[in-house]
Each structure stands twice: as structure tokens, then as C-alpha cells.
Amino acid sequence: MARALFDVAVNITVGNGERTLFWSDRWVQGKTIADIAPNLLRVVPPPTPRIVNSHTVCQALNNRSWVFDIRGALMVQVLTEYLHIWDLVDGMVLRPDVPNQHH
Template identity: 50%
Template sequence: MRPIDLGGLGIRNLEIMGWALQMRWLWIEKTKPNRPWAGLEVPVHSNTVALFAVSVVTSVGNGENTLFWSDRWLHGCSIENLAPNVFKCIPARLKKARTVKDALHELTWVSDIRGALGWQGLVEYLDLWDVLTDVILHVLVVNTTDDTHHWKFEASGNFSSKSAYRAFFAGSVSFEPWKRLWKSWAPSKCKTFIWLAIRNRCWTADRLQKRGLSHPARCPAVRPRRRDSPTSTHHMCLRPTVLV
């Protein structure tokens, strides 16, 4: 079910496609907060929420449509990543509701912290204070434009379900010969056989043996002196076969 350039057959994985389609709800909620259902609990999968959180980078304008604690707005990172020990001390309801504008107004973000930080949390708190010093002037005094959100998997910065689906395969190993294989003029059954051979998925004797299935003890298409040769995909396709 992987894309053909990643070694698969390009068949859509319906579960992952469903996650990608759900992500559009999160994108619309973020970019068009005036929708009637915006702010309600959107029923999306946890994998959708996790990928969306790392895929959207925000440029803060007036700070009214950017979540202070969870959005990636501070130098391309979220405060959750920059100060994880501080983030743990924030109530869940404030994580989902506190905007950048509200948090920076009279340093409201400081009062959001509940409980003891510990020495690591204190270090993160002081570093966060220094980073936010210049941001306060920029957001509350200078900038009056709206916040803009960028989908990093598209050059245009706009969300698409296609790029979201593709993003779920980020980090997969590429399948180098895919163009020479699938763009050739060979019949489909030949392409499929070559694909299986490259992936070592042909049901040769060695593969049958590994799974405890019935298989010939030797390759029947070689001379007696080579009867111990294993019947494998490599042996079948690459070695010169000498018929009996």
C-alpha cells in the first residue's frame, strides 16, 4: 500500500487516507476560525492530531488565532518542544485555549504555570522569558496583521489531503528503479513479476522452506553437479541456468 516510488503498488491505504481527510477539519478550524463548529471537539484520530501539530508553522501577526502553548510559532517550534517541563505544568484547558495575544498581555502566560517546576523547569522558564522579551513588543505594539499558518509539505503553504497522505510515509526508503519498472512498455504481468523479484517476494523454494511449506529439495533445472544449488529468486533470474 505504499506509493510506487517507495516500493509499493500505489494502492490507497484507506485508514491512512481517512486520517489525511480528517486533517482538513483541523486545517479549516485553524485558518477559518469563524466557522460555526470551530472550537468544538473535532473527532479525529490521535495520529492525525500528532502529524498536524508538526506540519503547520505559524507566522504570528496579532496573535489572536495562534495557541501560545501548543502551536509552532516561536522560531518554528512550539513551547511544548522548547520547554517541555514548563509545558507539563500547564492545565489542559489552557493549552487548548490560551492565544498568543492573551498570553503576552501583562505576562498572563506566567500565571498559567501551576505547581513546582523543578530545577530543569526553572532553567527552561528563564530561557523562555528571554526568548519572549522581543516577541511582546512585536505582537502587542508593532504588528496588527492576522496570523498566517503554513503547511510545510506544500510549496504554496496551503493544505492538501494528497500531501497529508504522503506525509504519513515520511522517512520511508525510496524504491530507486520504480521509473524504469513502471514506466516501461512491458505488459502489466511482466512488470508485476519483476517487482516481486526485486522485492524478493517470488514463491521460490527457499521462501517456501522458510515458512515450513512443501518445496522441492533441489532445483530441477540444473545439472546433477549443481543439484545442491538453492532455488531462490537470485538463482532463478540472475544465474545462467543449464538444463538437464
């Protein structure tokens, strides 16, 4: 419940991306990947610990490793959302000396 309230109330401006979750935090235009690409998120498998709740922006953007989180059937909706997320995050530059900002 506390996490849900936090997610609704807080937006994140990414600096170094080290403490922001790629798949589940609100860091892309004030939204989560789930908000923007719900079908894409459904093909990210739930291993333990769950990728969605552990892969940081820093880790995910490093060599585009977020792409390797995706498994399963790549239906048209999934591919469309994948390309949309690719466009949003490709070329994003992290700033190693700047912590993320929560507001």
C-alpha cells in the same frame, strides 16, 4: 490525528497572535513550547477548558499572562526552561493589523 498532522506540517508566523495557541502551536522558531520546554509545560494545569488548548499568543503576551498559567513545583529544569521561554517571547511585538500566517 488530523491535529497531529497539521502540527507537524505547518509553521506559524505570528502577526496579531489571535488564532495561534501559545502553548501548543508551532510559533516559536518553528517549534511549540512543549518542544522547547517540556518540563515547563508539565506545570501548566489541565483545567477545563485546558489552558494549553485555549490560551492564544495574543492573550498570553498581554501583560505576560502566560506566567500565571504556570502552577506546581518549580524544579531547576522548570526554572531553566521558564527563563529560556521568557527570553524567547519577552519583547515580542504583535502586529494587530496583520493576521498570523501558516506555512
